[in-house]
Amino acid sequence: MRTAASKNASHAATRGALLHAAADVFAEVGFRGATVRDICRRAGANVAAVSYHFGDKAGLYSEVLAEQSRLAQSRYPVPTGDDDPAAQLGGFIRSFLQRVLSPELHARHGRIMAREMVEPTAALDRLVAEAIRPQSEMLREIVSALLGGAADPATVRLCGMSVVGQILFYCHCRPVIDRLFPGAELDATGLDRLTTHITAFSLAGIRGIAAAGAPSRPGQRARTPHRAERSSASVAAKRTVRT
Amino acid sequence: MRTAASKNASHAATRGALLHAAADVFAEVGFRGATVRDICRRAGANVAAVSYHFGDKAGLYSEVLAEQSRLAQSRYPVPTGDDDPAAQLGGFIRSFLQRVLSPELHARHGRIMAREMVEPTAALDRLVAEAIRPQSEMLREIVSALLGGAADPATVRLCGMSVVGQILFYCHCRPVIDRLFPGAELDATGLDRLTTHITAFSLAGIRGIAAAGAPSRPGQRARTPHRAERSSASVAAKRTVRT
């Protein structure tokens, strides 16, 4: 019944080839745009192989998603061990950027994730539970530490989303960025520059929010918000949505 | 030959119905996922109507894109007249958020734009030229003013992208946000809260970058960067991409 080495080798070989080819194709044209014929052609397999090995196209996609997530996570883990929250944030941002943009992985993970977020499939729930939520929790703790102990949970969430938004922008809007600023390639040094900028911007942003949100409690030095910050906030509250 | 009122009325009526239905469908399932049969069914028109009025599906899509962009731009224009750069930034962020998230427009514009960015079609070039680049230029000037006159163009770009990234995050990642933080609906008051937060976060971020980038020039008061900011930047430079 079961299957010693050689048959298993054949099984695993085409299965692996399918997964690899599928990752490329899904990253390039998304789940909907991908055709099993194209995937199988690239994998050097027959059309029926997808049905045989993964049940159907959705099964193959789900497997690709999980594998890419695992791969990215293991290759660029969030560094631990730092106790300085600012350094933790820098590490988080760096590993996140590498996961989604690293040309070493052909940025496949980032592209697939971006498509999955904009046009969710049934696989998104699993992805959120297994990959995204743990990251979100990690970031929540870092930001919470930076904001100071008694920060409003909603404020912590908003700051976390400000950080992640900056990162994912380069992943979601690449086609627009390339058109707006051609020649600004994202190689390793560009990625370093990005990491530095987003970290500095976010740290200053979080500290600004902390200072504005918890105005000068005794025993805690907080700088008072600038005039312009207050005025712009009032501007935001002034205008109402037109019907 | 041409065409008094009534015939034109019929023409414009089905054409408008097609545009309206198409905007909904494209926003829901994207260009690829949309079928002309579905669009025509919702518009109460025949399948051949798309070919007759717009040439083909791509022509209809292009028209929808342009019309949505025009509509959003005219309904939520970037407020002008403020001379305070901080207030300008607040106005920019507010109008941007409204354009892409306003439930009044069923967030169609934002959803369509998000799809177009992640999975570009031939229509993206026109969109960038007519709608996105002017906005980018506007933001560049605001950020440049905030950073101070002699700011590095690359730094200005990075800061601008940090601002836009925060905004678009809520547009691109809505499915994930809804799963991570259910119940955090984005109505008018939520939109106000978002505007206030992103504005404050960005102002603090830009000022932090300005202070770190142009260290204490004579005649210009700039606070020195925090210890953690420098340390995190060094962290970013220390780690190298593993092969």
Add this chain to the structure above:
DNA sequence: AATTGTTTCAAACAGTTGTTTGACAACTCA
């Protein structure tokens, strides 16, 4: 009333899609 140009419509067309089928080869284990 006949003509003209415009718009709509049911039907069909040609192509692609995901998936299944049944035969065929390769291998394991008795």
Add this chain to the structure above:
DNA sequence: TGAGTTGTCAAACAACTGTTTGAAACAATT
């Protein structure tokens, strides 16, 4: 060796895609 399982393959299937066609309905002009 021979039965039985496993993996591969060409071919076919049914459903759906964007687009076209030619006739009909319609309104305005001649």
